[in-house]
Structure formats: structure tokens, C-alpha cells
Amino acid sequence: MITPRICQVAVLGGGVAGLATALNILDQTGKSGGNLRVTVFEADATPGGNLRTLHQDGWQLEWGANGFxxxxxATLRLVRRLGLAERLLPSSDATRHRFLLVNGRLEEIPTSPKAFLKSGMLPPGAKLRMAGELFLPARRNLGRAAEEPATDETIYEFGRRRLGREFAEVMLDPMVKGIFGGDARQLSLAAAFPRMVELEKNHGGLFRAMIALARRRKKGHKTDAGPSGTLTSFQGGMADLVAALERTIGQSGRAEIRCDSPVETLTREQDTWHVSGPGFSVGPFDAVVDATPAHTAARHLTDVAPGTAAELARIPFAPIAVVALGFDREAVGHNLNSFGLLVPSREKRDILGCLLTSSIFPGRAPDGKVLLRAMVGGATNPTVMDLDDEHLANLTLSELRPMLHLKGAPIMVRIIRHPRGIAQYLPGHLALLRQVGQDLERLPGLFLTGSSYRGIAVNACVKEAEALGRNVTRYIEGLEGCP
Structure with missing residues (x-):
């Protein structure tokens, strides 16, 4: 008879991906009565990764994601599991107005086909070209990017092919910058927006897909052509999610979060794993979940799996600076019932876009004040990150003043730098992940997760954490002595 033992799982990285995965493992093994302990290793002094909320003289600033x-x-299930439902804070309905900078002027993004036809967003010829999408045949080899990397087209190539050059440059380009801080001409459609590939493959085109989905909705089916929902945060900012995860994991009695513990190397001895860093070497662990960014995971694996490490090191990251600016209400001439603005690359500006944060979420600025959140840098303009804070703030102000009709100097300035901010899914990304997956089959007990791989948003990380929690649990339950 095999004597049951305490099985050990290490989670590297205490961001939302690592914490959510740790909690899912605890919950799954708790259901099955598993005798298991989880140790989370976090390099910083506090967990959360880029999900941090800063408080400065009545201003509430997000270090990373503004919401979800x-x-x-999966995210809503996690919110309920953590008891955070009453702290949810949806964005204001008054801020549904969004803008693009077109030929030096802010144009409101139309929300209906009729409004789009009347708008000055695109010239008549470009609108006619878009209408022609209905008659274009679907591309061959759709959905084969992982197996056949040569079929992996960029987002720009897709947009131009289906809807025309003007649409790709005026509307698609800034959307990609706003989400990924990236270049639509360099990012893989299949990796970044797999739903678009699915729609063309299943329906023959985007307009055909929209018509088919509208019919399904009339029949009561829930379906969307792309990302949907309301941008949502918490009353205390995104840090509420991190704090609740940390608290719930700690209360389990079967887990520990070790902060100030940057992992440097992973080693495999017999059938177990050991985790090492400055001043510590811990193990054995039956399984390891590496939830750190790909470039960090690559360093962890240099000795034990150099080929996998080299693949992970190939995933680039775009640098991003968040420039938070605070103004008196009277100093902002633009309509405050606005979500924000994005800037197409063809406008030759340094900023990627700007959110009117205090309009989107109440309580983010003192009474009578306005909080702006501008994004600068990205994959198309990395050298702007070389500017010091003063010059970066002045550059941002010089571009925002005419757009938002700003008067005078800001009363608050805070700059947050992310030298390796957002993973960039280049063409070949899915093929790379396929190769890494094959590599991991030869490294039993090692799992990878996080925004470097299958989605950069909080939602993507939380959704993957659910599935990975089940996979790790199944692996642990199959080990000798693990009940």
C-alpha cells in the first residue's frame, strides 16, 4: 500500500495569472480531497504583477490594466468566488463616445451603419470598398497558422484584404495600438484575434458572419462577432482583485505566497523540480507552473530546457509608458462624456491614445478634477521611452492640448514605465506555441501560463487559469502517493 504524502506545486509569478492558477489548483484539489500545498514565488515585495492601484493625493491610478x-x-466566476461581486464598478454609460484622430481632427467613432455612412471617418471610396467585403471569397488555409506558419497573415494584411487600405490604416491600426501597443503590420491575426479567423472560415466573410450572428441572436442565441461587454473595474481599482486573491489563497491553509523571491533557475532531479533564487533553493516540487513573462520563463529554463528557453526568448515585448495627467475641470475643454481617443500611425504622433479615466470610472479623481491616462511608446515608437519623465510629460501635453483643448499646466503628473510592457504575437506565434507544447511533453510536471501566450487581457489570463488548474490537478492525481 502506498502511503499518501503531501504533494507540492510551485507557481512562479504572483501576477493575476499565477494567483488565479494557484487558487484554481487549491479549489480543484480541495474538491477531490487532495493533500497538496502550493507555494507562489513572487519577485516583487507585493503580489499582483502589473495589476496595481496607486493612490496619490486623492487620485487613483492604475499601474497596468484599467479593467476587464x-x-x-471565467472572470465573473472568479469575482464571485472571491466575494467581490458587490465591489464591481462598471464604466459609466455616459462615456460611450470614443474618438479617432483623423486628418488632425477628432472624429467620433460611429456606433451604427447609418452613422458611419454619414461620418467623415473615411472617404466615400473607402466606404464603398468596405461594402465590397460582402462579395469577397474567403481565404484558403484559414485556421492553419499553428501547423503552417506561412499561412499566418498579419492583422493589417487581413484588414486590407477584407475591408481595404483606408479601413486598415484609419480604424484597424489604432485599435491594435490601443490593445497591444503594437503594429498591425507586424502582429499575427490568428494569435491576436482568433475570432476573426473563425468568422471568415465559418461564414466566408465578416459581413456574412455579422448577418448570420444577427439571425442567431434573434432566435435567442448568445453570440458576438468580437470582444463585447462593459469595461469593468472595482471600487478600489484592480488592486481589489489582487488583494482578494492573496487573502483567499492565504486563508486556504494549504498555500504560501513568498514575496521578494525572484526565481533564477529551475532544475529537475529524478521526477521532481527544484526552484532556486538569491539565497534560497526550495524543493522538491511535483509540478511547477511558470506564470512569469516569456522572457523571464526563458531564463528559468536555460539549463533544464535550453531549446524551449530559446523559443520563449523569441517572443518580443512592446515598451509602454502611461502618462497620468490631472487637471481642474475648467481646464479641459473637450466633452467629458467621452471614453477617450486613439491615434492612427498615419497621423505621425507620439502618443498612442488617451483615456478620460475620471469620466469612465467615478472616484478616480478628486471632486472637480479630471484624470487623463495617455499611452506613449509601443512597438512602433520605442525610442520615445528614452526621454526622461519631464520631457515625456511635455511631449504628451503638447499633443493632447489641441485635441482636448487643455488650458494651463496639469496639477498632477505621474509617469509609469513598462520597458517590457505587452507581449507581441508576431506571425509564427501559434507555431512557436505548438513547438513549446511539444517540448513540455518531455518535461512532465512543467506548465506555462500568462499573457505572453494566448491572450494579453485579464480575462484571457483568468480563463486559462481555470483550464490549467484542472490540468495540473489531473497531473498531480496521477502521481504515486498523491491522493
Missing amino acids: LDSEP
Whole structure:
């Protein structure tokens, strides 16, 4: 008879991906009565990764993500599991107005086909070209990017092919910058927006897909052509999510979060894993979940799996600076019932876009004040990150003043730098992940997760944490002595 033992799992990285995965493992093994302990290793002094909320003289600033879309069931399940439902804070309905900078002027993004036809967003010829999408045949070899990397087209190539050059440059380009801080001409459609590939493959085109989905909705089916839902945060900011995860994991009695513990190397001895860093070497662990960014995971694996490490090191990251600016209400001439603005690359500006944060979420600025959140840098303009804070703030102000009709100097300035901010899914990304997956089959007990791989948003990380929690649990339950 095999004597049951305490099985050990290490989670590297205490961001939302690592914490959510740790909690899912605890919950799954708790259901099955598993005798298991989880140790989370976090390099910083506090967990959370880029999900941090800063408080400065009445201003509430997000270090990373501003929120999440409330359409992902996995995230809503996590919110309920953590007892955070009453702290949810949907974005204001008054801020549904969004703008693009077109030929030096802000144009409101139309929300209906009729409004789009009347708008000055695109010239008549470009609108006619878009209408022609209905008659274009679907591309061959759709959905084969992982197996056949040569079929992996960029987002720009897709947009131009289906809807025309003007649409790709004026509307698609800034959307990609706003989400990924990236270049639509360099990012893989299949990796970044797999739903678009699915729609063309299943329906023959985007307009055909929209018509088919509209019919399904009339029949009561829930379906969307792309990301949907309301941008949502918490009353105390995104840090509420991190704090609740930390608290719930700690209360389990079967887990520990070790902060100030940057992992440097992973080693495999017999059938177990050991985790080492400055001043510590811990193990054995039956399984390891590496939830750190790909470039960090690559360093962890240099000795034990150099080929996998080299693949992970190939995933680039775009640098991003968040420039938070505070103004008196009277100093902002633009309509405050606005979500924000994005800037297409063809406008030759340094900023990627700007959110009117205090309009989107109440309580983010003192009474009578306005909080702006501008994004600068990205994959198309990395050298702007070389500017010091003063010059970066002045550059941002010089571009925002005419757009938002700003008067005078800001009363608050805070700059947050992310030298390796957002993973960039280049063409070949899915093939790379396929190769890494094959590599991991030869490294039993090692799992990878996080925004470097299958989605950069909070929702993507939380959704993957659910599935990975089940996979790790199944692996642990199959080990000798693990009940």
C-alpha cells in the first residue's frame, strides 16, 4: 500500500495569472480531497504583477490594466468566488463616445451603419470598398497558422484584404495600438484575434458572419462577432482583485505566497523540480507552473530546457509608458462624456491614445478634477521611452492640448514605465506555441501560463487559469502517493 504524502506545486509569478492558477489548483484539489500545498514565488515585495492601484493625493491610478470586459464567464466566476461581486464598478454609460484622430481632427467613432455612412471617418471610396467585403471569397488555409506558419497573415494584411487600405490604416491600426501597443503590420491575426479567423472560415466573410450572428441572436442565441461587454473595474481599482486573491489563497491553509523571491533557475532531479533564487533553493516540487513573462520563463529554463528557453526568448515585448495627467475641470475643454481617443500611425504622433479615466470610472479623481491616462511608446515608437519623465510629460501635453483643448499646466503628473510592457504575437506565434507544447511533453510536471501566450487581457489570463488548474490537478492525481 502506498502511503499518501503531501504533494507540492510551485507557481512562479504572483501576477493575476499565477494567483488565479494557484487558487484554481487549491479549489480543484480541495474538491477531490487532495493533500497538496502550493507555494507562489513572487519577485516583487507585493503580489499582483502589473495589476496595481496607486493612490496619490486623492487620485487613483492604475499601474497596468484599467479593467476587464464583463463578458468573460471565467472572470465573473472568479469575482464571485472571491466575494467581490458587490465591489464591481462598471464604466459609466455616459462615456460611450470614443474618438479617432483623423486628418488632425477628432472624429467620433460611429456606433451604427447609418452613422458611419454619414461620418467623415473615411472617404466615400473607402466606404464603398468596405461594402465590397460582402462579395469577397474567403481565404484558403484559414485556421492553419499553428501547423503552417506561412499561412499566418498579419492583422493589417487581413484588414486590407477584407475591408481595404483606408479601413486598415484609419480604424484597424489604432485599435491594435490601443490593445497591444503594437503594429498591425507586424502582429499575427490568428494569435491576436482568433475570432476573426473563425468568422471568415465559418461564414466566408465578416459581413456574412455579422448577418448570420444577427439571425442567431434573434432566435435567442448568445453570440458576438468580437470582444463585447462593459469595461469593468472595482471600487478600489484592480488592486481589489489582487488583494482578494492573496487573502483567499492565504486563508486556504494549504498555500504560501513568498514575496521578494525572484526565481533564477529551475532544475529537475529524478521526477521532481527544484526552484532556486538569491539565497534560497526550495524543493522538491511535483509540478511547477511558470506564470512569469516569456522572457523571464526563458531564463528559468536555460539549463533544464535550453531549446524551449530559446523559443520563449523569441517572443518580443512592446515598451509602454502611461502618462497620468490631472487637471481642474475648467481646464479641459473637450466633452467629458467621452471614453477617450486613439491615434492612427498615419497621423505621425507620439502618443498612442488617451483615456478620460475620471469620466469612465467615478472616484478616480478628486471632486472637480479630471484624470487623463495617455499611452506613449509601443512597438512602433520605442525610442520615445528614452526621454526622461519631464520631457515625456511635455511631449504628451503638447499633443493632447489641441485635441482636448487643455488650458494651463496639469496639477498632477505621474509617469509609469513598462520597458517590457505587452507581449507581441508576431506571425509564427501559434507555431512557436505548438513547438513549446511539444517540448513540455518531455518535461512532465512543467506548465506555462500568462499573457505572453494566448491572450494579453485579464480575462484571457483568468480563463486559462481555470483550464490549467484542472490540468495540473489531473497531473498531480496521477502521481504515486498523491491522493
